[in-house]
Amino acid sequence: MSGGEYLADGKNQSLFKDKPIKILLAKPGIDGHDRGMFVLARAFRDAGMDVLYAGLLPTPEDVVDTAVNEDVDVIALSLLNGAHLTVFKKVMDLINKRKIDDIAVVGGGTIPDQDKPKLEKMGITGNYGPGTPLKVIIDHITERATEARSRKNRN
């Protein structure tokens, strides 16, 4: 597995030294395939992040409530059941409705290429599929978290 420098033993110092990136992993909707989530959770922890997992079958409301109460920097959504355009959108709608601009949302799962631009347009970036190197995902999250964090500090 290619985690690069983040995952090397003893070298995986946090990028956000004093306050780690806080990330919420969630599979909103009817999808119980969470093996990939656990792989990601472990990789993110080893990359120095504070990782939360929303558990199985949370509603979009649960996801946003948890993200707000935990004051996360990033929400990472995953679905393997094809409902991403419906369910991810619901999460984004709630975020917009609550005027939250300092939490970044990234996506992943089995997402067809033609859907990716639609998700990007909603503000959901990444949208990586199976086989993506962990380093690519971690780099992307770090980038989005940096944006979110700077907006938090501005607010």
Next chain:
Amino acid sequence: MNVDELFEGIRKRDLRSVSRSISIFEDDLQSSKADELMKRIYPITGRAHIIGITGPPGVGKSTLMGRLSKRMKETGKDPALVAIDASSPFSRGSFLGNRIRMQDSLRENGIFMRSLSNRGFKGGLSLSALGAVKVLDASGFDPIIIETVGSGQSDLDIISIADTTAVILAPGLGDEIQAIKAGIMEIGDIFVVNKIDREGAFLAMKDIQDTLSLGKSGNWIKPVIGTNSLTGEGLDELINEIDQHKKFLGNGSGRDTRPTSELYLLLENRIRKLIESYVSDDESTADIVSLVRSRKIDPYEASEAIIRKSFGHVGKN
């Protein structure tokens, strides 16, 4: 959000302000903001009953906490939860897993819960928990329940910030119950044997009662309660004992000592940080360390040298 907005938000219980304020106490970089915010909220704190939940890993603290808060909500209380998880000593990252155990209880009842990483703190209670408790207290939550990292013997800081400490154990810990006698058995106000449906539950309760009966505990007789988080058995009894203990504190002086112990906890940690920053960012310290490595001087001598070098001007005894 600036301090004024945060303070207003806390008072109105706007959850975004509450949770952002907790983050500020988590974040050392913004300590001037934290200091300013604490100055504002401290005068309106002290109303909430603070309950500490501690015990070895795997006994069911998180699940019990979820069920307990749900039951409290049903009986008209207004609880908020703080749970602390261990961070990795290598990456400083963490997997904040407590939430998963109680997600259903929280969701059904709209209970505020916040996870904190202990950021390498030894005592199990991350320092930020103190800030989090103050924020929640100021927004009128009562009680506030804190769960520590399940670390067993040395998880004792909890008594500095909790009014009532509940120690959670489970059947089958056997000799481990003996082993933790000296530490955790002394700090509990209430003892809970969770997973009461498991074999050996009765003996575990009896063991704890025996252990407790050997020691003096003042006027408060420490109860031992059996619970089952799946069925909810024993929860009402636990809530009742917590209430009894609160009443007991109300009569005595137990609660008055908390501000002092909080202050000491804070001081101890701040001084430790100060020392770390003082000692580590220094080239001559590195020189001394390399001398130890090459066995030219011994660690005792080296630590003496570092102390003399860094704090010699502060005064010797």
